[in-house]
Amino acid sequence: xxxxAQPEDQxxxxxxxxxxxxxxxxxxxxxxxxxxxxxxxxGLQFLLKYxxxxxxxxxxxxxxAEFNKSQTSFHLxxxxxxxxxxxxxxxxxxxxxxxxxKVTFGTGxxxxxxx
Amino acid sequence: xxxxxxxxxxxxxxxxxxxTLRCSPRSGDLSVYWYQQSLDQGLQxxxxxxxxxxxxxxxxxxxxxxxxxxxxxxxxxxxxxxxxxxxxxxxxxxxxxxSATDTQYxxxxxxxxxx
Numbered sequence: 001x002x003x004x005a006q007p008e009d010q011x012x013x014x015x016x017x018x019x020x021x022x023x024x025x026x027x028x029x030x031x032x033x034x035x036x037x038x039x040x041x042x043g044l045q046f047l048l049k050y051x052x053x054x055x056x057x058x059x060x061x062x063x064x065a066e067f068n069k070s071q072t073s074f075h076l077x078x079x080x081x082x083x084x085x086x087x088x089x090x091x092x093x094x095x096x097x098x099x100x101x102k103v104t105f106g107t108g109x110x111x112x113x114x115x
Numbered sequence: 116x117x118x119x120x121x122x123x124x125x126x127x128x129x130x131x132x133x134x135t136l137r138c139s140p141r142s143g144d145l146s147v148y149w150y151q152q153s154l155d156q157g158l159q160x161x162x163x164x165x166x167x168x169x170x171x172x173x174x175x176x177x178x179x180x181x182x183x184x185x186x187x188x189x190x191x192x193x194x195x196x197x198x199x200x201x202x203x204x205x206x207x208x209x210x211x212x213x214s215a216t217d218t219q220y221x222x223x224x225x226x227x228x229x230x
Contacts, residue, residue, distance in 0.1 A: 034218070043221035046218045103160065
């Protein structure tokens with residue numbers, strides 16, 4: 001069965017500093033990987049996804065993520081954090097082998113950007 | 116605005132009761148997903164429908180059921196409600212292809228409170 005781990009419940013970063021939100025996954029075969037963001041009292045919004053090809057994926061709002069197959073990781077990054085980036089971030093994985101598979105979400109990481 | 120609508124926004128009911136949550140997907144999307152988000156269990160996938168047919172099942176209790184209608188809207192029925200069913204329930208829809216690479220677009224959620 002596939003799984004996603006987001007090892008940090010909360011990440012604090014100063015405004016203007018680079019940020020990283022960590023995600024590791026476990027799946028049989030190759031993964032499709034996704035990042036979503038949830039602002040307070042809102043539904044999840046899609047940020048970016050890795051399907052195949054270039055390991056560095058660029059997404060919305062200046063976010064990017066790097067797929068590392070050997071480390072089974074898909075960390076979310078941004079060069080310069082904004083206060084408005086403060087939100088809950090979810091990593092998700094879906095295998096693309098063995099027939100149709102459901103998507104599995106991580107437990108979420110709360111990002112707090114400090115002014 | 117994702118284009119996915121959910122009603123009602125809030126629902127307060129008593130233990131033992133039955134409720135129905137409604138979701139309308141984005142125009143053109145054929146897949147509908149249901150998720151439960153609670154503080155202690157994070158975001159849990161419940162069930163997916165594709166063009167009226169059940170496609171994947173997650174951690175959905177037997178007291179819960181769902182269906183997708185010919186006009187593609189979906190309903191999630193929760194019966195014999197327990198206090199622990201209090202949560203945010205999200206619906207999402209995805210690109211018409213129905214493939215595993217599809218991005219999911221989330222609705223604003225229904226907050227269910229069971230007293």
